[in-house]
Amino acid sequence: MSSSVTIRDYKLYKATAALKKPIADATHTLHEISFLVLRLQLENGIVGESYLLSFQYSPAAIRGAFKDLLPHIKGYAAHETGKVIKKIDDLSEYFGNQGINRWAQAAINIAMWDAWGKYLGQPVNKVLGTHRDKCSIYGSGGWISYSVDDLIEEVSGYVERGFRAVKIKVGSPNWRTDLERLRLVRDAVGREVNIMMDANQGMTLPAAIQLANAARELDIFWFEEPLHHQNFDGYQSLKQQTGISLAMGEREYDTLPLVSLLQRRAIDIWQPDLLRIGSVEAWRESAALANSYHVPVLPHYYKDYDVPLVCSVPNGLGVESFDWIDPLIDQPMLVKDGFAYPHEGPGWGFNFIDELLTEIVL
Template identity: 65%
Template sequence: MTKIKGYQLFSAKAQLEKPISDATHRLTEISFIVLRIQTESGIVGESYLLSFQYSPKAIVGALQDVAQLVVGEDVFNTVKVFEKINQANEYFGLEGVNRWAQAAYNMAMWDAWCKKLGQPIWKVLGTSRTEVPIYGSGGWLSYTIDELIDEVTDYKNRGFKAVKIKVGSANWRQDLERLRLVREAVGNEIDIMMDANQGMDVASALSLAKATQKLQITWFEEPINHTDFQGFQLLRNQAGISLAMGEREYSSLPLRELLVRNAIDIWQPDILRLGGVESWRDSAALAGSFNVPVLPHYYKDYDIPLLCTIPNGAGAESFDWIDPLIDNPLVIENGMARPHDRPGWGFSFKDECLTEID
């Protein structure tokens, strides 16, 4: 009795005291869409996506459209259903909200199937480790200096061994000063990374990268537009810093372009944009064939279990946004995270935190 008989959609929000900004976006809310599928035997598979304030009707519409292709299928037919959705979505495009919806069902199916098996997903896929390094993320450009220092100091006090802050200010020298103050606050034993969210041009990114060498910045994330492969190649050859990217990609093709140009050091897949579990793992395998480590974007509660199943997993990103909304937050101690130990993904959103979407 593993066939999908129905689904429900919900919205949820994390607390946000005031808007936050990076180099390219201003976020006015931290919002999520939660999908639950039900099997004929009563098993519930769940997944969620981070939506912020963007295109809520489009996302919900895509999820409702894809449901018509998924209901009636067995939850273990994840590859079959993925290809079925690909065929249906090809006319209007395989990227954007269509891919997010495709991924949400894929991940909910994996959750339901592993619950049927009574095992966590990382055990079903095969395990290479049982804990993963994790870094504290944030450092928004909209923060005051006091807010920035408070955040990175809190991460240090909680045992994190690395923090990431935003760059991409109108003047890169302002970014340099913020980085200098963070290094002063956390000391030399904490790794610092910087993320421009595609908000810089090649010249300013190169200037910032060279100026930060004395601060020992570990890597530079999305310094420029993610489609500027030649720009990434130039920066990697001249900037003297490791380059990370991947969160904006809906397939592994950009990764391949960067790999053949020797223009990437760290691959950062976003499981929702790529299309779910198989696509995430395929991209990790491609990165691994070039000895490039995997350090995914945002979804720690999905990424930690999956990182435990690959040989080239380098770490994960941590935001605390969903922790108060779920029943089984990840255990993070001394900068290491362990995967959930319950069947499936190992966590669910609390019913009282959800509002059903008609």
């Protein structure tokens, strides 16, 4: 069996989603919504696929990481994900195992899981073991660059589609501007819809405390990344002074920050990013660590991967939704009445449409 499921070849592609105008949060302005799509071909012809969100950032660097790492995975079997993680860790150690090489490692790992699921004829969540058949999903966006009309149109659209929670960006130069936008969103969606706020590390501790206290009347479900992600004492202070639920994790490449936050009782929701943390295995390890402290998991961005993963762990709370890849893939995820359902096809259950991909020569 091993020879038929070994990795024979690979190709890398780029895909781009439509973006009418730049969008901005408290710390970034995005001019492009783009993705790198990796395909691994096995000896038996099965193709495992993965993608990562790249925006306009460091295109030469991430392509270079793939160029450096991909030749070393040929000959490994699709199920030998742990061996490949060890191989890539060894190759990356000199310049650092965190950062850009970790993204390439994760893309390879995700594509291997896709290929292995396709070989078994089973979805990834069934291969891993299923705790639930669906999970909650919230509508994300609410960019600081939006006009008030744009903001209300987006959150109202999510509610009309059956979403029961929405998240908007905060971290304006004056926190009172954020508060007013939050009030308008609450008026638009009503009291039955959860509202979350995300500062993308763009606030000072005093401003975050002011906003959290002032927004208490609006029943904010959680406050995401108000401070620099390594300001553990700041998060502890924010929690102690406001009592607001705090959500973090998308910036982390390992679980050491999670441990620091857990020990300070300064995190309420763990949000691992599958591509940054490096693999399905590392994602699940972090979820297990969070579960040992009774902290739920609600990961960052990658809903088409995260729904199966959340359904495979006991402390999965839900997932984040952007629609960016939906027009680019053959099987958009089923989202209904505030819930998302894992793809039913083998592997991850979806593939990018060939005609929308541009091959990248490595």
